[in-house]
Amino acid sequence: MTEAESFDAIVLGAGGAGLMCAGVAGQLGRRVLVVDHNDAPGRKILISGGGRCNFTNLETRPDRFLSANRHFAKSALGRFGAAHFIAMVDRHRIAWHEKTLGQLFCDGSARQIVKMLLDECPPDRVSLALGEPVTELEHGVSGFRLRFGARQVTAPALVVATGGPSIPKLGASGFAYDLARRFGVPVIAPHPALVPLWLPESDADFRGLSGVATDVVARVGKVAFREAALFTHRGLSGPAILQVSSYWRPGDEVTLDLIPDLAGDEDIWVRAKAAAPKRALAAELGQHVPARLAEVLLHRLGLAAPLGECRDRDLRRLAQALHGWRFAPADTAGFEKAEVTVGGVDTAALSSKTMATNALPGLYFVGEAVDVTGWLGGYNFQWAWSSGWAAGQALAATATGG
Numbered sequence: 001m002t003e004a005e006s007f008d009a010i011v012l013g014a015g016g017a018g019l020m021c022a023g024v025a026g027q028l029g030r031r032v033l034v035v036d037h038n039d040a041p042g043r044k045i046l047i048s049g050g051g052r053c054n055f056t057n058l059e060t061r062p063d064r065f066l067s068a069n070r071h072f073a074k075s076a077l078g079r080f081g082a083a084h085f086i087a088m089v090d091r092h093r094i095a096w097h098e099k100t101l102g103q104l105f106c107d108g109s110a111r112q113i114v115k116m117l118l119d120e121c122p123p124d125r126v127s128l129a130l131g132e133p134v135t136e137l138e139h140g141v142s143g144f145r146l147r148f149g150a151r152q153v154t155a156p157a158l159v160v161a162t163g164g165p166s167i168p169k170l171g172a173s174g175f176a177y178d179l180a181r182r183f184g185v186p187v188i189a190p191h192p193a194l195v196p197l198w199l200p201e202s203d204a205d206f207r208g209l210s211g212v213a214t215d216v217v218a219r220v221g222k223v224a225f226r227e228a229a230l231f232t233h234r235g236l237s238g239p240a241i242l243q244v245s246s247y248w249r250p251g252d253e254v255t256l257d258l259i260p261d262l263a264g265d266e267d268i269w270v271r272a273k274a275a276a277p278k279r280a281l282a283a284e285l286g287q288h289v290p291a292r293l294a295e296v297l298l299h300r301l302g303l304a305a306p307l308g309e310c311r312d313r314d315l316r317r318l319a320q321a322l323h324g325w326r327f328a329p330a331d332t333a334g335f336e337k338a339e340v341t342v343g344g345v346d347t348a349a350l351s352s353k354t355m356a357t358n359a360l361p362g363l364y365f366v367g368e369a370v371d372v373t374g375w376l377g378g379y380n381f382q383w384a385w386s387s388g389w390a391a392g393q394a395l396a397a398t399a400t401g402g
Contacts, residue, residue: 014041016384017367018161023120024392039131042114053110058102164341176369192338269315277308354394
């Protein structure tokens with residue numbers, strides 16, 4: 001049997017959280033092995049932001065993250081936040097720009113972020129083993145023992161940074177959850193997040209609007225986002241819909257204000273009628289929403305006459321419908337289309353300072369594997385950097401050997 005190689009820590013997953021963790025621990029003197037079944041690191045980073053990586057958000061705050069414990073993310077985000085990651089990006093001379101709502105992107109390519117994370121890993125301290133799935137993993141008195149390919153490796157610490165099941169075409173799976181359960185760490189049921197929503201059959205007439213986008217306020221319960229919504233051949237997507245999808249559960253209704261600039265004005269069409277009674281209602285409505293959407297809405301409400309032939313109460317009914325169009329999604333587009341995952345390893349089982357499990361010394365979970373999910377716009381990458389940094393610091397403080 002091949003003799004096992006020993007390291008101070010093994011990191012499963014060569015994504016953002018895993019590479020950050022390995023780099024931090026390596027710089028602090030620990031010998032780290034990063035193992036990933038993919039044959040290249042940072043695959044999710046490379047496709048993000050249209051290939052330019054929305055790597056953080058200037059508005060990063062704990063209240064922009066979903067978790068069963070809304071306070072859990074405070075420690076890691078507070079000790080390594082957006083400003084710290086931006087400083088790292090600047091140190092590597094990566095040019096960046098801000099888009100909307102505090103979202104930061106590379107001027108060039110997402111490959112620059114992957115290269116930066118790899119460059120942050122000291123080559124004499126951090127090793128990568130790519131393209132080999134783990135075939136055995138056990139824990140004993142000497143720590144963790146893994147086998148992949150022809151190699152056996154051991155370490156007193158294991159960091160699970162394999163993400164959630166979103167975007168399975170990139171190799172994503174529920175591996176982290178299976179491993180957690182195996183070692184007695186509870187898992188909160190995962191759901192697709194930042195994902196398109198499918199319309200029910202009762203709203204099938206809207207599916208013909210594929211490609212139409214409009215500014216909305218989308219709301220689920222007490223949570224609301226104002227951004228664009230995009231009609232698709234099966235439902236709705238776009239930033240506003242992706243945001244509320246993280247909060248949506250089967251049976252919930254989604255409410256859209258399709259004319260948010262009019263701030264609840266229910267008399268706009270009544271005033272328009274008085275000013276231009278011969279004007280077509282569709283033409284008037286088309287000044288505020290896309291023409292194709294206006295046609296569907298008016299057909300639904302049975303309103304197609306010139307303004308002057310419409311009753312005031314029907315015009316107010318139209319305004320009410322536009323300010324509060326409600327629908328109960330049939331489903332989400334699933335993990336195949338989800339950008340991230342809600343749920344995951346229960347934060348009640350982890351230290352918010354180190355990301356270590358309370359029950360099993362030496363076992364850590366970071367990144368998307370954990371029940372911490374950010375808003376759209378760079379927040380989830382920031383959680384990857386922050387949680388990875390926290391675990392890397394902890395490894396440097398506790399690991400021995402090497």
